[in-house]
Amino acid sequence: MTKKVHVGLIYGGRSGEHEVSLQTAFAVAGEFDYSKYDVTPFYITKLGEWRRGATLAGKPGSVQELQLTATESGFPLAPLFGKLAKTDGGTGSEPQIDVVLPLLHGTFGEDGTIQGLLEIANIPYAGTGVLASAVGMDKIAMKKAFAQEGLPQCVFRYFNRSQWEKDPGYFIMECEISLGYPCFVKPANLGSSVGISKAKNRDELIAAVDYAFRFDRKVIIEEFVDAREIEVAVLGNEDPKASVPGEIAPSNEFYDYKAKYIDGKSTMHIPASLPSATAEAARDMAVRAFLAIDGSGLSRVDFFLRKSDGRLLINEINTMPGFTPFSMYPLMWKESGLSYRDLLDRLIDLAFKRYADKQSIDFGGSGI
Known part of the structure; x- marks a missing residue:
């Protein structure tokens, strides 16, 4: 046995x-x-x-x-x-x-x-390692990695608590000139849309920054993009594969914590209704983003599909996405031909393979 x-x-x-x-x-x-x-x-x-x-x-x-x-x-x-x-x-x-x-x-x-x-x-x-997890969690480091990879993304600005307290007027002016209103204010390190606010004027911007600082010492502010929200699931280690894309239609003004977990009114479309070229571009960009942070195991990559010109912009990568049978990540793989139970088997197999690969590394330098 x-x-x-x-x-x-x-x-x-x-x-x-x-x-x-x-x-x-x-x-x-x-x-x-x-x-x-x-x-x-x-x-x-x-x-x-x-x-x-x-x-x-x-x-x-x-x-x-x-x-x-x-x-x-x-x-x-x-x-x-x-x-x-x-x-x-x-x-x-x-x-x-x-x-x-x-x-x-x-x-x-x-x-x-x-x-x-x-x-x-x-x-x-199972899942991503130390570096990929840290970069994927820190929206500022993540966006810098995406920029280095040449992935298109929305305009953003960032600062830490000390910088903000020293000269809030400078950062307000910079955001108003570079991003305009409305804009989104987020803690740099948090997920599930916790701490995120949409600011429509200066007073709301200041309040949103103060609110975001409750959850992290760094804040990132992004331009508003009138767009469809597209997601792609990635699975693998050195040779990752991408699922069919899915689409989220938020119940609220944006896909916040309430829309994700409380009211249950947001709708998912899997696969997303996209031109084949756009779907393939999303899958390709998802794999590039995964490799850009040195991902392994699993990740979900989120995009904006801008309504004005149909341009695909990468939003973020989530290295431990929601994983219930009703979450986007397993549902996208189900539509791609991989059941929930098979997905668990695959993640465990990838964990063992990544571990075996690391055991071959001479960390002590004994081969020198």
């Missing part, structure tokens, strides 16, 4: 996207083939406390079941990090995790921090 692969699911976390992560974990845990995998949940509370649950026998009954109570005595992370100390935490019976699915959205999860921890632990994990 073939040994089962022991998967660790890490979810929850300290970011504002804690609840989104719970929904993703619930969906993933419900879709595994339990004849092939053992699955152990690792829940990170909003305060950053790690809790380990018992290995799952099947699909959890509810999201609440994944909000684990305080863990048992001993070292709760022994299955993940025990080999660093050459111990299993003292119990003598801890099963080791073979591969991790970090299902964390936003800060302290999608930004390279958990990826760095797993790199130190020398354990395979």
Whole structure:
């Protein structure tokens, strides 16, 4: 009998996207083939406390079941990090995790921090690595990488809290001249449209900047683009593939947190109704963006299709997109011929391949 692969699911976390992560974990845990995998949940509370649950026998009954109570005595992370100390935490019976699915959205999860921890632990994990996660999370660094790749994007400006407090008038003037109104104000490091505002005048701009600084020390401001919102899913490591494009029709003025997760009125069109040349351009640009940040595993790349001239502009890359069966990423792959369960198999396979590739690197310089 073939040994089962022991998967660790890490979810929850300290970011504002804690609840989104719970929904993703619930969906993933419900879709595994339990004849092939053992699955152990690792829940990170909003305060950053790690809790380990018992290995799952099947699909959890509810999201609440994944909000684990305080863990048992001993070292709760022994299955993940025990080999660093050459111990299993003292119990003598801890099963080791073979591969991790970090299902964390936003800060302290999608930004390279958990990826760095797993790199130190020398354990395979699905998704992008430290660099790609950090660049994909920081909208300013991301847009600079896209510019270097020659990918077209909307006009943007950025600054940090210290710069803004020192001379807000300068940045207001720069935004008004370069971007005009309306414009979008965003925290540089956050996802799921948390902290984003649409500013239609100077007073709203100032209020939006103050609001964005609640969530990050850096703010990015982008020009308004009257456009359709197109998305493409990317899957792979060195030779990534792109799905058919999808389109989001937001229920609100823009695709904010409420439109994504609360009112349920936004509509998805998969595949998007696009000329074949535009669809192929979106798929090509998505792969280029993925490679520009040194992506691996999975990402969703979002575009604006400007209504005035039909020009495709890259908006952002999301290295841990929503992953419920009703999220755009798995739905685009479903339309492209890959089921949700097969997608999970593929992500785990890519994690092992990336890990094996890294093991061949001489980090100690012993070959010199």
